[in-house]
Amino acid sequence: MAKNIITGSIVVYHNSKEDIKKVIDSFLGYENDSILFVIDNSLNNSLSDLCKQPRVKYIYNNANLGFGAAHNIAFKEAYKLNSSYHILLNPDVYFDPLIIKDLVIKADSDSSIGLIMPKIIYPNGLTQYLCKLIPTPIDLLLRRFITNNALKIKLENRYELRFFSYKEEMEIPVISGCFMIIRSSVLQKLNGFDERFFMYLEDVDLCRRVGEISKVVYFPKVSVVHNYEKGSYKSTKLLMYHIKSAIKYFNKWGWIFDNERKVINNRILKKLNYKK
Numbered sequence: 001m002a003k004n005i006i007t008g009s010i011v012v013y014h015n016s017k018e019d020i021k022k023v024i025d026s027f028l029g030y031e032n033d034s035i036l037f038v039i040d041n042s043l044n045n046s047l048s049d050l051c052k053q054p055r056v057k058y059i060y061n062n063a064n065l066g067f068g069a070a071h072n073i074a075f076k077e078a079y080k081l082n083s084s085y086h087i088l089l090n091p092d093v094y095f096d097p098l099i100i101k102d103l104v105i106k107a108d109s110d111s112s113i114g115l116i117m118p119k120i121i122y123p124n125g126l127t128q129y130l131c132k133l134i135p136t137p138i139d140l141l142l143r144r145f146i147t148n149n150a151l152k153i154k155l156e157n158r159y160e161l162r163f164f165s166y167k168e169e170m171e172i173p174v175i176s177g178c179f180m181i182i183r184s185s186v187l188q189k190l191n192g193f194d195e196r197f198f199m200y201l202e203d204v205d206l207c208r209r210v211g212e213i214s215k216v217v218y219f220p221k222v223s224v225v226h227n228y229e230k231g232s233y234k235s236t237k238l239l240m241y242h243i244k245s246a247i248k249y250f251n252k253w254g255w256i257f258d259n260e261r262k263v264i265n266n267r268i269l270k271k272l273n274y275k276k
């Protein structure tokens with residue numbers, strides 16, 4: 001069997017050099033021929049100092065193109081290398097490089113898997129609830145502003161599948177873009193991210209499109225540490241980006257009338273034995 005070529009990409013925007021170094025070191029620890037693309041949307045190229053290694057390809061945009069558009073630049077470069085799998089990385093993750101091997105072995109074992117995510121944890125080891133249903137307007141818009149704590153907990157329990165143990169491997173409708181491995185052939189069919197999403201929801205949209213042609217899988221046997229900040233809960237500017245992306249998402253897929261969403265969500269809730 002031919003050896004898999006692994007590529008990856010990080011989109012950065014004035015992130016801390018310490019964080020960027022950790023994720024670069026994590027990725028480069030895997031294989032001597034894996035290639036990482038660092039796509040820089042910053043207003044200056046000061047982060048280029050971290051990208052002098054031969055297996056790191058630094059691309060400076062001199063403009064903030066957005067998350068999806070910047071990753072798409074890396075995807076096009078990965079195609080030229082005949083990459084088998086491409087890893088999307090947030091600049092605030094780090095991990096044991098050997099987990100990549102386990103994830104690739106899992107994906108290789110089932111050709112129907114198009115996208116796979118490991119367990120995502122906080123630095124203190126607690127689980128992040130990043131396996132989700134396909135969102136409804138209530139999940140993305142109203143939940144953010146609900147003040148009734150009991151109702152909010154109930155909604156989160158369902159939408160983020162918190163009732164699920166997060167210890168079992170499962171086909172999931174939506175996983176997080178903070179760390180995902182996508183089969184390059186699937187990525188090429190989909191033509192990467194939908195660049196209409198500047199920031200937020202581009203990973204949800206990608207998962208949904210992947211799910212139409214292959215499996216989206218959660219694989220908790222290995223884990224990645226993620227310094228999850230929930231920026232839109234702290235910044236009005238980021239909140240507005242989030243709302244704008246949500247509007248674009250529902251304009252694309254449907255607000256109230258989205259029968260495909262209903263079918264997929266009901267199927268996963270039944271499979272996981274959800275009790276209201």
